[in-house]
Amino acid sequence: MTKSIDSLAWQEGFLNLGSAFFTPLKPTPLPDCLGGVVSQSVAKSIGLSSGWELDQHNLEVLTGNAHLENRPAYATVYSGHQFGVWAGQLGDGRAIHLGTVQNGDESYEIQLKGAGKTPYSRMGDGRAVLRSSIREFLCSEAMAGLSIPTTRALALTHSSAPVVREKVETAAVVTRVAPSFIRFGHFEHFASNQQYEDLKSLADFVIENHYSHLQDSEEPYLALLEEVIAKNAALVAKWQAVGFCHGVLNTDNMSILGLTLDYGPFSFIDATDLKYICNHSDSAGRYSYLNQPNVFHWNLVRLAEALLPLIAPGQDEALIDAKVEQLKELLFQFPHQYEHFYQEEMRLKLGLTQSENALVEELVLLLDHNRVDYTFFFRSLCDVVDTASIAAISVIKDLFLDQLGVDLWLQKYLAMIPSEKAKVIAAQMRRHNPKYILRQYLAQKAIENAENGDFGLVHQLHECLQKPYDEQLEFSEFAKLPPEWASQISVSCSS
Structure with a gap:
């Protein structure tokens, strides 16, 4: 383990594929590096020891303001279909790879999102804004907490530099980490250009490094x-x-x-x-x-x-x-x-011993027709199984306009839960039904606070979402039903 980004076990990795696959370049520095938030679990996975984030040089590297010695950064080329239409050549328009790190038996690609223009930026400025960077940092780590395969986020740093989107915002950089960032589009690029030797090299690289069996x-x-x-x-x-x-x-x-x-x-x-x-x-x-x-x-x-x-x-x-x-x-x-x-995921959420497709379909349609809060319903259902109390059942039923429909569904469902195993089943259900997710309104609050210089809520959400299935009484506010204004939040591709 090391406290220095420079001293990590850097490998050639993707660079071994050759010049057809990437363009060497350096990140474009920002005028300042104002810190932000880091993920210690990601840091540990790539070989960084506790306290690494206290070294300003490390944060400057992750902002693109300092460069790794003798390590060429690069952006990769790919193509793809966007909204069902062939878009031709694309590529890393604002992601610049620092390289590949080996830690034990695992290797990780590390890239900076928002670190400046690349040859693939097209009409873009190569930057990311604080708003979208907070969302990416929190959600990639939230998905990891939910045990859903995902890229990770090592750090979010930000700057006072202005970036123009629908309005003037400020710049930020997310350090993203994954075993590989290779996309379907990488294969589409070389196939569409009939570069079949390069296509073979890419496929062989993926098999050798990620599907060696x-x-x-x-x-x-x-x-x-x-x-x-x-x-x-x-x-x-x-x-x-x-x-x-x-x-x-x-x-x-x-x-x-x-x-x-x-x-x-x-x-x-x-x-x-x-x-x-x-x-x-x-x-x-x-x-x-x-x-x-x-x-x-x-x-x-x-x-x-x-x-x-x-x-x-x-x-x-x-x-x-x-x-x-x-x-x-x-x-x-x-x-x-x-x-x-x-069906297996839903079986686990419902605590059943076997898949019940018809029961699941009926429930999903009930939730849809009644616009029931998805996460709150399933977490509350754990309490119904646990206690079968009138109070717990009332919490569920009050979510529905169609009281008869949910009542009939509950009767069928609870008949499948052996009463003598109910508490054990409820405990198992709580490991598959999160209490906490990154709700839009929570992310929005965190963004607004951070834009005013207060990253407290970002840190709290990050801590909470690492353990989304636990009760965490100190974060109980984050599990409440969203306010009415939350439904008005709108997001787009702009970031």
């Missing part, structure tokens, strides 16, 4: 796709079960490792609305909560298309046709895999 497979690229499909089916099932809406599920925001990637206009659902759209730029609702599994499937088809030149190399049309049919069969399994994972 596939190296001896007879068809490693087909096996890679199969694993990526399964990982993403499991990921979106977890999102749906916890009520998380991403907002911008473009192919360039999809992780080859099945991680939650790129926190833009995300939201956890408050009042249940299956057609909920968290991104006000998404007028057609392509990325609505209900449509997320379908979009995952669509994006996986695009990845399969990008991998086809490796899975069926050469010009033999019969071989290509056979492999296309094989790919179709693999992709056809996604909806079934997703449904299996989703």
